[in-house]
Amino acid sequence: MKLVFAGTPEVAVPALDALLASGRHEVAAVVTRPDAPAGRGRRLVASPVAQRAEEAGIEVLKPARPRDEEFLARLREIAPDCCPVVAYGALLPKVALDIPARGWVNLHFSLLPAWRGAAPVQHSLMAGDEVTGASTFLIEEGLDSGPVYGVVTEDIRPTDTSGDLLTRLAFAGAGLLAATMDGIEDGALQAVPQPVEGITLAPKIQVEDAHVDFAAPALRVDRVVRGCTPAPGAWTVFRGERLKLIQVTPLPDRTDLAPGQLAAGKNNVYAGTGSYAVELLWVQPQGKKPMKAADWARGVRIAPGEVLGV
16 A cells, blocks of 8 residues: 555654554554754754654645645545554644545554543543553544544563553554554454443643642652653652652552651662651752762752652
């Protein structure tokens, strides 16, 4: 088939690479979000998908909005059979959805209908799921509600961050998306409607959602930290300034600390929660680089009875 691939961030690049390597389909063009400011100089930088497409010599389309007439006209000229999508980052209007003969097929990082929305991996971790996966489905006007072509599953490991899990799903999902394109072309795959039960939503994680509540149980604290790492970054407050929490580990045997209460040893830092303590392993003070929590504690000289979250 002739394909137009739509995607923007680094997590979409493995899928583009898989389609380029398949040898079976032609990736005629790529659709991605416009260049965005990045770095200290805030200069405009092309998306990771745009950079990869340019390396491969593929036409790159960067519409400000996918309903822009100039973009739609070019898409009609290309006349793709199908448009595979991975984390494009903009809603596609019906006028665009109707252009490819076999529609737009999205790779979504959850086992649909669970975790429809922008942040499925983060929400899956924060909810304490033990298994997740990726799904390919035909895009319709509803939010991630279209019929499903295929799935792959992935176990969630006890120390997974959203970054860890998303990286594995990006590569597993790339193979799934390539296989879905093959199956659509040869007629071996038929999309199956999603169940009406088990629908959960995964809206974008806001900064406030990443605020760690130390009155919550230790497992909840751990899940929020892992789910919000690397972005947007779990955080608390210490001496009036934000402190990012990059890695913690629950300690069921330590129950002597009140919620948020800190205790520092020579090489360890502990904080109480609503159940038992967690050990702080990596933190990032405001305006500084990530560091071991023990190094941070030595620098700030934690006083007896000091707490996080105030």
